[in-house]
Amino acid sequence: MKKEILALLEKNSRLSDDDIAAILTVDAVAVTTAIRELENEGILCGYSALIDWEKFGQEVVTAYIEVRVSPQRGHGFDKVAERIYQFPQVKACNLMSGGFDLFVVVEGKTMKEVALFVAERLAPVEFVLSTATLFVLRKYKDHGVLLGRHHIDERELVIM
Amino acid sequence: MILKNMIRKNVSEAPPSGIRKYFDLINEMKDAISLGIGEPDFETPWSIREEGIYSLEKGKTFYSSNAGFLELRNEIHRYMRERFSLTYNPVSEIIVTVGGSEAIDIALRMLVGPGDDVLLPEPSFVAYKGCARFTGANVVPIPLKAENRFRLQPEELLAAITPNTKVLIISYPSNPTGATMEWDDYAKLVKVLKDRDIVVISDEIYAELLYEGKHVSIAQFPEMRDKTIVVNGFSKTFAMTGWRIGFACAHPDFMEQMKKIHQFAIMCSPTMAQFAAIEALRNGLPEMERMVSEYDQRRKVMVEGFRSAGLDCFEPVGAFYVFPDIRSTGLSSDEFCERLLVDEKVLMIPGTAFGDCGEGFVRATYATSLDSIREAISRIKRFVDSVVSEGDALQESAR
Numbered sequence: 001m002k003k004e005i006l007a008l009l010e011k012n013s014r015l016s017d018d019d020i021a022a023i024l025t026v027d028a029v030a031v032t033t034a035i036r037e038l039e040n041e042g043i044l045c046g047y048s049a050l051i052d053w054e055k056f057g058q059e060v061v062t063a064y065i066e067v068r069v070s071p072q073r074g075h076g077f078d079k080v081a082e083r084i085y086q087f088p089q090v091k092a093c094n095l096m097s098g099g100f101d102l103f104v105v106v107e108g109k110t111m112k113e114v115a116l117f118v119a120e121r122l123a124p125v126e127f128v129l130s131t132a133t134l135f136v137l138r139k140y141k142d143h144g145v146l147l148g149r150h151h152i153d154e155r156e157l158v159i160m
Numbered sequence: 161m162i163l164k165n166m167i168r169k170n171v172s173e174a175p176p177s178g179i180r181k182y183f184d185l186i187n188e189m190k191d192a193i194s195l196g197i198g199e200p201d202f203e204t205p206w207s208i209r210e211e212g213i214y215s216l217e218k219g220k221t222f223y224s225s226n227a228g229f230l231e232l233r234n235e236i237h238r239y240m241r242e243r244f245s246l247t248y249n250p251v252s253e254i255i256v257t258v259g260g261s262e263a264i265d266i267a268l269r270m271l272v273g274p275g276d277d278v279l280l281p282e283p284s285f286v287a288y289k290g291c292a293r294f295t296g297a298n299v300v301p302i303p304l305k306a307e308n309r310f311r312l313q314p315e316e317l318l319a320a321i322t323p324n325t326k327v328l329i330i331s332y333p334s335n336p337t338g339a340t341m342e343w344d345d346y347a348k349l350v351k352v353l354k355d356r357d358i359v360v361i362s363d364e365i366y367a368e369l370l371y372e373g374k375h376v377s378i379a380q381f382p383e384m385r386d387k388t389i390v391v392n393g394f395s396k397t398f399a400m401t402g403w404r405i406g407f408a409c410a411h412p413d414f415m416e417q418m419k420k421i422h423q424f425a426i427m428c429s430p431t432m433a434q435f436a437a438i439e440a441l442r443n444g445l446p447e448m449e450r451m452v453s454e455y456d457q458r459r460k461v462m463v464e465g466f467r468s469a470g471l472d473c474f475e476p477v478g479a480f481y482v483f484p485d486i487r488s489t490g491l492s493s494d495e496f497c498e499r500l501l502v503d504e505k506v507l508m509i510p511g512t513a514f515g516d517c518g519e520g521f522v523r524a525t526y527a528t529s530l531d532s533i534r535e536a537i538s539r540i541k542r543f544v545d546s547v548v549s550e551g552d553a554l555q556e557s558a559r
Contacts, residue, residue: 008457012530019530022464023457153528155197157183 001026002034006044009035013047052147054139062091062107062136063114065122066100068129077101080127089117100132111135174293177286179513185501192505193536195524198335198481200399202454204436205447208398211439212432224431226423227415228256228407232434235441236407244367246379246390252412255419256405256429256437260365260393263408265291266421267361267389268327270414272297277324281312282515283483285335285363289515298324303517306474306485310339314348321356328353330378331363333370336514336523337483338459338476343376354383359414361389365406366479368397368448371456373477379409386411389418394433396479397448398440403433455480458526458533465537466524469544480527483511487520489547497522499547504539 004024008015017035021028038044053060069080077095081102085093092105104122108114115133123131139147164172179196186192203209227233233250240246248254257263264287272278274296280288281302292299302320304310312330332341353360360378367375379388393406408418440448462482466473472485486496493510500506511518526533 015530019461019534022461025460153194153201155199155201157186157194157197158199 001030002038005031005034006038009044009047050143050145052139055148059109060107061109061111061114062105062139063118064134064136065104065106065118066132066134067102067104067122068100068131069102069127070129071101072127080125083125084122084128087117087121089114089121170293170296174290177513179509182497182501182507182509185498186505186507189501189505192501192507193528193532193539194507195526195528195533195536196507196509197527198525199401199527200396200451200480201527201529202399202451204398204400204403205440205444207447208400208436208440208444212403212436215432215435220431220435222431224256224428224434226428227254227419228429229431229434229438232256232438232441233407235438236409239441240390240392240409244364244375244377244380246377246385246409248390248409249412253415254407254409255415255422256407256434257393257422258406258426258429259395259404260363260391260406261287262422262426263389263391263393263406263418264288264329264361264363266418266425267391267408267410267414268292268295268297269421270417271359272326275324276326277322279317279320279325279328279358280515281316281330283310283334283336283511283518283521284329284514285331286514288329288331288363292327292329297326300325301515301517303515304337304339306521309474310334310337310483311341311345312349314352317349317352321352321358325356325358327359327361329361329363331365333366333375333476333478334481335366335479336481336509336511336518337474338479338481339474339483340370340373340478341376342373346376346378346381349378350381350384353387354381359387359389360384361391363391365391365393365396367392369452369455369480370478371452371459389414394437394440398437398444399451400433400436400440403430403436405429405433405437455526458528458530461530462524462526462533462537465533466540469537469541470548471540471544480525482524482526483521484524485520486522489544490551491547493519493522496547500540500543503546504543506536506539506543 001024005020008020017028017031021031071077072079081093084090084104089106089108090104091107094103096103106114106117118131118133233254236254237248237250240248268291272295276297277300278292278297279300279302281304289299300320302316362378364377377390378384379390389408389410391408394400463473463475466484476482489496493512497508497510509523511521
């Protein structure tokens, strides 16, 4: 049941426990208990909303930063990754295969803010060899959702 | 001068749909929630749409053979065999039609006319009755019962058969009830049908929208295979309603004749849709399964919602309809739907739209978003509560 709950919440974290109970044909109390357990185990890590800030009229600058680092004896990439992901400006940080090592997602209010963060905070981190900053110009699709396209039900009434 | 008297009576006297007035009402409303539309709310999966677009880009804008591209019929052959264990020769036993609706129409036109009886278990999709009447045939409704989970019973079938009976139309999973039939249910019908000259038109358009068990077709019974015309299509399975594409499978003797009507009336199905349909059958099944699992989630929320609103609700395991029993409110189906729409701006379709025996029931579709379903359910709850307390007050004052 936990796996089904996770799959449902991953798609729509606003589903109520009652809805989930109805969908899985189980008791609502059991759903509440399971969700609490998943939260306590650190498997359900948080609930966030997907927002088209641009549409709201607020600019948010997102940059994907390719970071090359030199791994450390005994720690590999973990230590340097930790130094980077602790910054609140860093929204995501992943170790990658390929031509660079860490892929870091940074958000800020302006391009300058993001650029300065990279120049002053990220690049000087010990063992960081180089950075390449790629700014997002337009988001088309995020978390499986098409942005900028408001769904309107255009189905006409037909006799069926 | 309009020569109204020239119009044939079996056309002019066919009643217009009783649902029309609701459509007029809802069109003037804001914030109305429609649980009335009988089509998927999903867009056609992208890879399928893309194949249609690509066919236009390549300039593939010509007729196909009357029966449809052989490539598509080959895919239909494979699909029917793999999904439903039904084997039809792609050359002589399959034709591609303009939606399942055309298949039903041409099958009826081939088989019946004035003096013939068409048996129609009701409540049912509205087009069967209309198409049968236009041929001049006589429609004999067989009222299905909620206590039998709207499954056709052998004794009901037997009682309706006369020497004039030529066709039985069956459609499971059912619009509007969401009912299904299992192997044992069909086996009993087969006993009644196997030695009689009755052709079965089995509309299996909702075959893939099944949430429990495995779809059974009456054509899977060897003794029925050549007496059955199986109708299916892409509209419901792959959310392709506007493409207008379906197909029929039957013995070559039937197919040859249906093909004649089809070729003179229609020529061939839209080719853009045919190219898209090939992609649907080749690669569309995972997307179809994703849609089915979403329907299933909404189905459960909706059934649970109706029950918690105090409406008795038989568990539908197919199609995307719920058919709750509203008799406890003391209202007729029509009153219920009209008042619900006016008071709470929720559209459901009265059961009577699908046959007289639909009285006491209403049809709601869960081919709409979960949010709409939840909001609709809370409005329906409020409505049912107010109707019930109104009824209690009336009883009180009568005492």
